[in-house]
Amino acid sequence: MATYNKRGYKPKTKKEKEVVEEILDSESTTAEVFSTLDEGANKTEEWVSKNQNIILYIIGGIAVAALAYWAYTQFVVAPKSQEAVSEMTQANIYYNDALTATGEVQDSLYTLALEGGEGKYGFLKIIEEYSGTDAANLANYQAGMAYLNLGGTNYQNAIDHLTEYKGGDSVLESIALAGIGDALIQVNQTGDAISFYMQAAETNANEFTSPKYLLKAANAALITGDNATAIKALETIESTYGDSDEATTAKVLLGQAQAAGN
Known part of the structure; x- marks a missing residue:
């Protein structure tokens, strides 16, 4: 492929001449690309050289922050927690x-x-x-x-x-959410209590607490006239927690909610 570079070599046919010219054009373009890359690299090196103190300060700051956080957790938070x-x-x-x-x-x-x-x-x-x-x-x-x-x-x-x-997705978190709902009921904010009961039912969902909180949500929703939410909560009890103690009450209330919604 490189015989055209040999001293004294001349293409003998029109086809060979075209091939050689194409290769030379390609090499010229490649050289230009590498030249551009070299210039870009030089500029980058110049910027790094001029700003190396700033870069070092930034890297040092990150390292100091990481070390400070580690020291804080090890020597302040841990003993404080104990x-x-x-x-x-x-x-x-x-x-x-x-x-x-x-x-x-x-x-x-x-x-x-x-x-x-x-x-x-x-x-x-x-x-x-x-x-x-x-x-x-x-x-x-x-x-x-x-x-x-x-x-x-x-x-x-x-x-x-x-x-x-x-409490994350823990049982205590669900109890806390339901507790907020109970307190809101006591201060006559029944409408606000509904969402907390629904969240409590969905957090760490289980067959013991979830149907209880869904029933509380349904009762609160019926009081405020939010039949759609009441129906949703009661249907979930029937479909998902049909064996729970709350299922019988839910069935009765569902009929009332559906009748009120029509």
Whole structure:
């Protein structure tokens, strides 16, 4: 293929001449491309050379930030979390005892769980002092449920703390969402409660809690005249949770909702 480069070589036919010219044109274009690339590379090298201090500062800043985050999690967050769990022990005892108590004794135990006792923090102080830890997150859930059970003027506090709790797709998250719905019902915001009940039913869906929350959603929807949502919730109970205790009640209410919708 390269015989045309040999000294003294001349194409003998018209066809050979055309081939040689085509190859030479191709080589010329390739050379231009490489020349352009070289110029671009030179410009890039010049920019890097001129701005190398800035580049080093940026890289150094990223490294410092990563190191700072690691140090923060290892030497601040981890010890803080352990301390929070230890500090929270007494509040948990009050809270767990309150779950099985009744009347004034129950109210007293929930109050101690919230405010603390025996020289230990309650949930409210845990939330304040150990913000960002798992213990503080759980304390928001427990504080919210404590306020919900105390009732009276405490429903808004229940809503505030349960809203702050982040439980992912856990059973506690579904209970917290339903708790917000219950509190909203108590402060006459029934329409707002519906969506929280529906979310509670969908979060960590199971045959025990989901039909309960769907039935609550249906009842709230019927009260507000939202028959479409009521029908949707009741039909889900029938189709998905037909063996649940709520299924019989759902069947009756579904007939009423469908009749009201016609």
